[in-house]
Amino acid sequence: MDSEYRPPDVPLEVLHEDAELLVVNKPHGLLSVPGKGDHLSDCLITRVQAAFPQALLIHRLDRDTSGVMIFAQTKAAQRHLGLQFEKRQTKKIYVARVWGEVQDKCGVVDLPLIVDWPNRPLQHVNFETGKEAVTQWRRIRIEDGTTRVRLKPQTGRSHQLRVHMKEIGHPILGDPFYASGPALEFPRMMLHAEELRLRHPEGGRGMTFRAPCPF
Template sequence: MAKPRLVLPGADYAPPAGPVHLLHVDDSLVVVNKPSGLLCVPGKGPALSDCLIGRLRALFPDILLVHRLDRDTSGVMVFARNRRAQRHLGRQFEKRRVEKTYVARIAGRPGLSSGRIDLPMIADLSDRPRQKICLATGRAAQTAWRVLAADHGSSLVRLHPATGRSHQLRLHMRALGHPILGDPLYATGAAAGAPRLMLHAQSLGFRHPDGGAPCEFSRPAPF
């Protein structure tokens, strides 16, 4: 019997090269457009050491993490440059005062033009890192969605997560019956064959930690 092949952590990790795309820099925060395929923070082992915050620390040694995006999700992220700003921004995320807008390309065309998904989620302990819907013990998760455009095989949708659960948008779109194209965890068949996860954090709105002025940063989806 053939021995099982040992797959080392990070063996398939090939993050995109090139400089970090900075959208805004001041004394309290840095806003960037994260590329798909790059970890936000380092994983386990040297093969997974290259990450967004590591690249940013080469430019801003004081950089601090506020929130995360999945490795294969692209889009707008904010980082703090001091502990006070980190706490201020962190509280806004915790109290759901940050306006987050995503764009995704999903398989097929929903029967409605918009809707709201309210399905609680929990980690699938038997199949990590996947999450699963669990009405009994899952944590509350809500996503509003709207179709922007559609063709015969896919639809472009705008997504507004009211909560910030891990894999929320990916799992909710699959639960709707229209998984996000290129999703290696929740899409199957032709839907899984896209060149990347078709999910992009298009805009982020929050109060600036210095003075509380409203801020909004956006970048269009690259698909």
């Protein structure tokens, strides 16, 4: 898929800026950090640092996921925010459209994940060596044989939401790794990081950042 990398030519969308924090709305199709090779050098951190040279990485979103992504403006803020992510003190809410009509109103997926080494970067469920991965989900509405859901990851495993939705029989629409057949035939992966809640590193007040779902 590397050869197909065509990063979107869109301006940087800043949602919030202060002395400690920078919050942007990441477009889908753009890497969070550079990949291996010059053709994968265009990424969000590079674009952010072109405008805010002091910006420091805190977390990542998958290339095909859009939405709220936060950067630190100081080393102290980077440490503070990094610990919040590590200790699961941040709250993330995603919106996704998935294949099929989800019958239940809500549920929890608790399936341990680990990298599928022969097929990396794919992840898979492994009850022996996998790491804990928990996702809460709630149905929003059914749309033309698909379902819009709100996802709240309780852990932060790679590809967690994508694998969990696939495992319960409702892969995320347009997911190039885990969807197949008609579920793959969409213009983008229908996964968006809609909301991120955390404590500000200066004073600890709670803050919520949101980016409207574009699909």
